[in-house]
Amino acid sequence: MEELEINTEFITLGQILKMTDAISSGGMAKWFLEEHVVYVNDEEEKRRGKKLRDGDIVNIPGVGKYKVNGIPNGQTDVH
Template sequence: MKETILIDEDFITLGQLLKRVDIISSGGMAKHFLAENTVYLDDELENRRGKKLYPGSIVEIPGEGTYFIQKETSEDTSEETR
C-alpha cells in the first residue's frame, strides 16, 4: 500500500513519520523500532530516527507500507476545509 503524507514544513524526521502513520505511539519508541525493523529511504537502508525526509522522499517499511512525502499546497488545505 502506498500512502501520500502531506507536510506543511520543509521536512519531517523519520521518527515523526513513524508516529504520524501510527507505527509507533511516541517519539521515544522510534530508536527501538528502527533497531528492530527494516526501513528503506529512497531504496537505501535507514535507521536514524532524526533523518530528514523532504518532499519527494519515499519511505518503505516492509509489512507496514510505502509512504511518499509531499509538500502540502494551498489547494490541499482548501479541500480539507470543505
C-alpha cells in the first residue's frame, strides 16, 4: 500500500484519481467512476467529490491501494 501525503484537512476522490495517474485530467473523474469500481475504506464509492481524510484507504483496482496521510481532524501546526 502506498501512502499519499496531503497538507490539508481533506482531498477529494477526483483529486486522488489524478494524483495516482488513474486519470490524466480532473474532467475524466466522473467518467472513470462510472466505468470502474473504486473502493474507499472497503466500500464502493462513485462520488468524485467524496472528501477523503487522514487514515482513509482508497483501492483503485488495476492502479493501486493508497492510504491518505494528512492533517488529522483539521488541526494545523500553529504555535
